[in-house]
Amino acid sequence: xxxxxxxxxxxxxxxxxxxxxxxxxxxxxxxxxxxxxxxxxxxxxxxxxxxxxxxxxxxxxxxxxxxxxxxxxxxxxxxxxxxxxxxxxxxxxxxxxxxxxxxxxxxxxxxxxxxxxxxxxxxxxxxxxxxxxxxxxxxxxxxxxxxxxxxxxxxxx
Numbered sequence: 363x364x365x366x367x368x369x370x371x372x373x374x375x376x377x378x379x380x381x382x383x384x385x386x387x388x389x390x391x392x393x394x395x396x397x398x399x400x401x402x403x404x405x406x407x408x409x410x411x412x413x414x415x416x417x418x419x420x421x422x423x424x425x426x427x428x429x430x431x432x433x434x435x436x437x438x439x440x441x442x443x444x445x446x447x448x449x450x451x452x453x454x455x456x457x458x459x460x461x462x463x464x465x466x467x468x469x470x471x472x473x474x475x476x477x478x479x480x481x482x483x484x485x486x487x488x489x490x491x492x493x494x495x496x497x498x499x500x501x502x503x504x505x506x507x508x509x510x511x512x513x514x515x516x517x518x519x
Contacts, residue, residue: 373393374391375390375391375393375423375424376389376419377390377411377412377415377416377417378417378418378419379417379418380418381407381408382418385418388415389415389416391411391412397412398411398412399411400412400416402421402443402471405470406421406466406470406471406472407420407467407470408421421445421469421470421471422467422469424469425445425447425501426443426444426502441474442473442474442503443472443503444471444474444484444495444501444502445470445471445472445500445501446468446469446470446495446501447468447469449467449468450465450466450495450499450500451464451465452464452465452466452488452493452495453493455494456478456482456485456494463488463491463493464488464489466495472486473486474502475487475492477497478494483495483496483497484497
């Protein structure tokens with residue numbers, strides 16, 4: 363499976379040899395192209411994208427398109443990921459009444475674990491723990507997560 367991203371800006375995007383700002387440029391992508399994601403850094407802030415060449419870019423310079431390319435050998439291993447164009451609060455449970463436990467950076471990409479019963483909230487892997495974000499402020503691409511049952515413990519205020 364290869365998730366596809368779209369280059370956002372009007373200018374060309376430089377592909378870097380490493381996930382660092384001052385790395386060697388190994389290629390250039392024109393604006394508006396769709397390319398596969400090959401790898402994501404653990405913090406979700408850098409992506410290795412492209413076909414030939416491939417290179418690293420900051421995640422906030424592209425947008426998830428939601429399209430998925432599959433081959434027979436990868437069809438079974440779909441895990442969705444999500445991204446937001448703005449900073450997004452991560453909460454301790456699926457609702458605005460739960461406390462904020464952190465914040466995702468604009469463009470950061472994280473794995474989706476599951477959805478709330480009404481699909482209004484998304485459970486994510488946040489720094490090795492579970493957190494929740496509102497589904498209406500993010501883009502989700504690839505795979506299909508399973509619904510998470512509604513919590514039986516009331517939120518702490």
